[in-house]
Amino acid sequence: MxxxxxxxxxxxxxxxxxxxxxxxxxxxxxxxxxxxxxxxxxxxxxLPPCQPTKVVCVGLNYLDHAKEMNEELPQAPLLFLKPPTTVIGNEDDIVAPANAGRLDYEGELAIVIGKKAKNISSAEAKDYIFGFTCANDFTAREIQLSDKQWTRGKSFDTFCPLGPGIVKEVNQANAKIQLKVNGELRQNSNINMFIFGVDEVVSYISQCMTLQPGDVILTGTPHGVGPVNPGDVMTVTIEGIGTLTNTLRIRKS
Missing domain, CATH: 2.30.30 (SH3 type barrels.)
Incomplete structure (x- = not known):
């Protein structure tokens, strides 16, 4: 790793x-x-396993999560961004503002880009992927919903834990993804539930923007998204990678 x-x-x-x-x-x-x-x-x-120039995120990319949200399946990947200032590492604290309202975890598989990629095909994508790590697309849900777009609710400093490290390969046909809060299982799925697969996502994003070495793509979250409270400990575990652990704190001022 x-x-x-x-x-x-x-x-x-x-x-x-x-x-x-x-x-x-x-x-x-x-x-x-x-x-x-x-x-x-x-x-x-x-430390965070890489230093991305950007974190590109895919929304609604698990079949079970789409069903949970009563959403129609998207025809193409739904993209949004997190700034690099959101990135923290394993065992770092997520620090949310006191007035953020409901705060939600979202366990995800993260792709780490290994070399500059622009306008590449799905067949070429694997040559541009360095590896994979665990992520938590932490979200201020009330802000996201009230703004009617996703940027601010997803972009507070510390809202993108990554880690513990990067592995070169993950079994995309069968790898469990789980998130626990204080040891209690909240998300339990498999990355084979993707609507848009890893290679397709990397290619699609590269048609829009240039991906640089170290850039990160969050591939979406499975069913079971929910809220956490100050002091809660979240663990994201992906089979073949390991476990990412972070604790929620509230900024006092």
């Missing part, structure tokens, strides 16, 4: 395996090599 981490007040990229992180030499997205430097995971702070 590829990670970014802080060690002795410096930031590095590395490869995490069996409780250790091996420092990478060079750019993670440009055939970086493993160094001889290793540190135990317990001695580092994991």
């Amino acid at each position: 590829y990670v970014r981490y802080r060690y002795n007040n410096n930031e590095y990229c590395g490869f995490m395996k069996s409780g250790e992180i091996t420092k990478l030499i060079g750019d993670m997205f440009e055939n970086a090599e493993l160094s001889a430097e290793r540190v135990p995971v317990s001695s580092v702070t994991l």
